[in-house]
Structure formats: structure tokens, C-alpha cells
Amino acid sequence: xxxxxxxxxxxxxxxxxxxxxxxxxxxxxxxxxxxxxxxxxxxxxxxxxxxxxxxxxxxxxxxxxxxxxxxxxxxxxxxxxxxxxxxxxxxxxxxxxxxxxxxxxxxxxxxxxxxxxxxxxxxxxxxxxxxxxxxxxxxxxxxxxxxxxxxxxxxxxxxxxxxxxxxxxxxxxxxxxxxxxxxxxxxxxxxxxxxxxxxxxxxxxxxxxxxxxxxxxxxxxxxxxxxxxxxxxxxxxxxxxxxxxxxxxxxxxxxxxxxxxxxxxxxxxxxxxxxxxxxxxxxxxxxxxxxxxxxxxxxxxxxxxxxxxxxxxxxxxxxxxxxxxxxxxxxxxxxxxxxxxxxxxxxxxxxxxx
Numbered sequence: 001x002x003x004x005x006x007x008x009x010x011x012x013x014x015x016x017x018x019x020x021x022x023x024x025x026x027x028x029x030x031x032x033x034x035x036x037x038x039x040x041x042x043x044x045x046x047x048x049x050x051x052x053x054x055x056x057x058x059x060x061x062x063x064x065x066x067x068x069x070x071x072x073x074x075x076x077x078x079x080x081x082x083x084x085x086x087x088x089x090x091x092x093x094x095x096x097x098x099x100x101x102x103x104x105x106x107x108x109x110x111x112x113x114x115x116x117x118x119x120x121x122x123x124x125x126x127x128x129x130x131x132x133x134x135x136x137x138x139x140x141x142x143x144x145x146x147x148x149x150x151x152x153x154x155x156x157x158x159x160x161x162x163x164x165x166x167x168x169x170x171x172x173x174x175x176x177x178x179x180x181x182x183x184x185x186x187x188x189x190x191x192x193x194x195x196x197x198x199x200x201x202x203x204x205x206x207x208x209x210x211x212x213x214x215x216x217x218x219x220x221x222x223x224x225x226x227x228x229x230x231x232x233x234x235x236x237x238x239x240x241x242x243x244x245x246x247x248x249x250x251x252x253x254x255x256x257x258x259x260x261x262x263x264x265x266x267x268x269x270x271x272x273x274x275x276x277x278x279x280x281x282x283x284x285x286x287x288x289x290x291x292x293x294x295x296x297x298x299x300x301x302x303x304x305x306x307x308x309x310x311x312x313x314x315x316x317x318x319x320x321x322x323x324x325x326x327x328x329x330x331x332x333x334x335x336x337x338x339x340x341x342x343x344x345x346x347x348x349x350x351x352x353x354x
Contacts, residue, residue: 122279151351190218229275242285
């Protein structure tokens with residue numbers, strides 16, 4: 001019991017007091033250092049915040065500038081869309097036809113036979129009563145339709161029925177009559193000059209030889225063959241825009257010069273078939289095998305055509321593209337042949353009608 005009391009009352013030694021004091025001083029110093037580091041960190045944070053504030057306007061400006069780009073891109077977008085819409089649809093690639101000359105001849109003649117069954121009433125689509133009217137009408141048909149010529153020539157021939165009459169005509173009066181056909185001044189010069197040549201060199205008669213016809217003002221090989229084939233019954237190939245376009249589509253030739261087209265196609269057929277071949281091809285080009293959108297789905301020679309698919313292939317849609325009697329519309333002539341009328345053809349209206 002004495003020992004216990006002694007222990008309770010034993011005082012702290014001086015050495016222990018000094019050690020405790022030093023430990024407290026070290027802890028205070030460490031705390032001060034930590035506080036300094038914390039202050040420095042706080043200062044660094046404040047500097048970073050200040051820098052961030054300075055940078056903020058630039059970011060804001062960039063954000064404000066962004067809508068300009070967006071607006072510009074939005075404005076540009078419709079142009080791209082329009083460009084996409086405006087881009088023409090690519091035509092279906094042509095089938096490559098590799099065939100011998102004999103095979104080409106067979107295919108070409110079969111096409112002509114098929115067309116003859118479709119257009120048994122094929123005829124020249126210019127109204128005429130004699131070779132003089134036909135040669136004049138053919139010259140006038142350049143750069144216009146046969147329909148427009150047919151609507152114009154009745155007034156011309158009523159006033160000037162012979163080459164002598166037209167040769168002596170007042171050019172201004174002729175120009176006024178021919179105005180609806182376009183290029184009326186040049187055409188007036190041609191028909192008056194042609195009429196003078198007929199009156200002075202051929203006794204007022206249209207010559208029946210190719211070499212004489214092509215000497216007349218305004219008469220080339222195409223016009224000459226129209227006259228020879230349809231006024232004199234002499235075979236000829238008429239290479240107009242329809243004829244040239246179709247024979248290239250059918251790969252009968254790749255020539256573009258009319259004289260070369262004439263020679264190439266003429267070599268595929270007997271001479272006796274040339275005139276009616278021209279009518280068949282031209283009729284088909286005007287009614288079904290159009291330049292911009294051929295009615296492929298309504299074409300009777302589709303299985304023989306290497307260009308099938310360039311136009312509308314759906315039968316119902318293709319039928320809506322048909323022209324003239326095939327589509328129920330008037331033809332080119334005011335006075336067509338009876339065979340055309342019997343087949344359901346409709347005469348064209350006179351100038352100014354309707």
C-alpha cells in the first residue's frame with residue numbers, strides 16, 4: 001500500500017518536460033510549413049482562375065463566330081441539295097453489239113419489216129400536189145416542223161401556184177407569208193431563187209435527176225431524195241435528224257455526216273426499199289423513239305434495239321409518251337393520204353385553228 005501512494009505522488013522529471021516542449025515546437029513548425037504550402041496553392045489557384053477569366057472572352061468570341069460558320073453552311077446546304085436534284089439521271093449504258101456484217105444486215109432488215117407492219121400507212125408528212133409544191137415545202141421544212149410548213153404553204157401556193165409566179169414575187173410579201181416557219185428571210189431568198197432557176201433553166205419543171213436537183217438554191221441531197229422518192233418514184237434515203245438519230249441508236253452506223261449515214265445505211269438494204277425505209281424510220285422517230293425520252297416500253301422493236309432502256313420501260317408510262325396517231329393526236333398533214341385516215345390518223349388543223 002505504501003508503494004502505491006509513492007507512485008501516485010512521483011513528480012514529472014525535467015527531461016520529459018523538455019522533450020515534450022521540443023515535440024510541440026516541431027509540430028507547430030510543421031503546421032506553419034503546411035499552412036505556407038496551402039497559401040501558395042491557393043495563390044496558384046487564384047492565378048489560374050484569373051488566366052481562365054482572361055481566356056474566356058476569346059472562347060466566347062469563338063462561340064459567337066461559330067454561328068456564322070453554321071449560317072454559311074446552312075446557306076450552302078440548299079445549293080448542294082439543288083445540285084443533287086439538278087444532276088441529270090444517267091442513261092442506261094448501251095448494250096455492246098458484236099456482230100458480223102451479215103448479222104447486222106439481217107437485224108437491220110428485220111427492224112424495217114417490223115416497222116412496216118406498225119406503220120403500213122407511212123408517207124411523206126408534207127402536203128403537196130405536184131413536184132414543185134414538194135420541193136418548196138421541203139426547203140421550208142428546215143428548222144421547223146412539217147406541221148408548221150403544211151399550215152403555211154396553202155396560202156403561199158394559192159398566191160404563187162407556179163415557179164414563174166413565185167420567181168416574180170415581191171420578197172416582202174413572201175416573207176410575210178413564210179414568217180411562221182422561222183428564218184423567213186433566208187427561206188424567202190431560197191424559194192424565190194429556186195423558182196427562178198426552175199423557170200430559167202428547166203422550163204418551169206422540177207428536174208427528176210439528183211445531179212440537177214442539187215444545183216437548185218436551197219436543195220441538198222436530203223431534199224433531193226425526198227423529191228425523187230415521193231414525186232418521181234425514184235428510190236432515195238432521206239437522212240433527217242430523226243433518221244440519223246435512230247440508225248445510230250440501232251448501231252447500224254456510228255457516222256454523223258448525213259452523206260456517210262446515207263451510204264452506210266444504203267449498203268444494208270436493197271435500193272428498192274430506200275424510200276419506204278426512210279418513211280418507216282422517220283415515223284418511228286416522231287411517234288415512239290423520241291430524242292429525249294423514248295417510249296421503250298411501248299416499242300415494237302425493243303428486242304432488236306441495243307439502246308433499249310434509255311427511255312421509259314414501264315408499258316403504262318411509255319404509252320403516255322406516244323405521239324400523233326399512236327397517242328391519239330393529230331398528225332402533221334392537213335391532207336393526209338386515205339390509208340392514214342383509215343388507220344385512225346387525224347388530220348392536222350389549219351394555221352390559226354384552235
